[in-house]
Amino acid sequence: MTTTTATRDSKGRFTGSKRTSTTHNLGVIAGAAAGGMALGMLALLGRKAVVQAPSLLAGNWDEALATEHEAVRKVFGQIEATDEHSSTRRNLLLAHLKHALMKHAVEEENVLYPALREAGQRDAADQLTQEHGYVKQHLYELENMPTASPDWIARVRRFRAEIEAHMEEEELRLFPMLRAQLSDEKNKALTLAMNREGFKVA
Numbered sequence: 001m002t003t004t005t006a007t008r009d010s011k012g013r014f015t016g017s018k019r020t021s022t023t024h025n026l027g028v029i030a031g032a033a034a035g036g037m038a039l040g041m042l043a044l045l046g047r048k049a050v051v052q053a054p055s056l057l058a059g060n061w062d063e064a065l066a067t068e069h070e071a072v073r074k075v076f077g078q079i080e081a082t083d084e085h086s087s088t089r090r091n092l093l094l095a096h097l098k099h100a101l102m103k104h105a106v107e108e109e110n111v112l113y114p115a116l117r118e119a120g121q122r123d124a125a126d127q128l129t130q131e132h133g134y135v136k137q138h139l140y141e142l143e144n145m146p147t148a149s150p151d152w153i154a155r156v157r158r159f160r161a162e163i164e165a166h167m168e169e170e171e172l173r174l175f176p177m178l179r180a181q182l183s184d185e186k187n188k189a190l191t192l193a194m195n196r197e198g199f200k201v202a
Helices: 021-058 063-082 087-118 122-143 150-181 183-201
Strands: 002-008 014-018
Touching: 021 063, 021 183, 063 087, 063 150, 063 183, 087 122, 087 183, 122 150, 122 183
Parallel strands: none
Antiparallel strands: 002 014
16 A cells, blocks of 8 residues: 655645555564564573573582482372373373473483493493483373373383383482593583583473
C-alpha cells in the first residue's frame, strides 16, 4: 500500500511525496522479530545456566560429576515412588532422567574418559563408555514400553541397579585415582572443559 503526503515547497506550492507503508511495516516486523530472537536467545542461555549451575557450583570436576550422580539417584527415587496410574508423571520423569543422563554422558565421554585414557586407564575408560551404551539401551526400551506395565517399573529397577554400580565405580575408585594423579592446573582445566561441554547440551 502506498500513501501520499502533501507538503509545500519553498514557493508555497503543494507537492506530493510518496511513502510506501508496506516497506515501513516490514521494517517494524523485522525489528520485532530480531527483538524476539534476542529475547529467545537470552532465555535459552538463562535456562542452560540454571541447568548447569549445580555442577558448576559443586567445585572440582569429580565433585560436580558426583553431584550429577546424586541428582540421577533422586529422579530414580521419584520414578519408583509412582504407581501404574501415574503414566503422565512417569513419562515426564523419564524425559527428565534421559536429559540428565545424556548431558552427563557428554561431559564424561568428551572430557573425563579421554583424560582417563591419557592417565593410562584405557581399559577402564573403554568399559565405562560401553556401559553408557547400555544406559542408552535402557532408556530406549523404557520409552517404548507402556508405563502402566509392571515390566516397566521392574526394568527401571534393573536399570537403577546397573547405573548405580557404574557410578560407584567412578566415585569410589576412578575419580579419586585420576584427581590424585593430575596436577592442580590439569584438574582445573578438566573442570572448565567438563562444564563447557555440559553447558552446550544443558
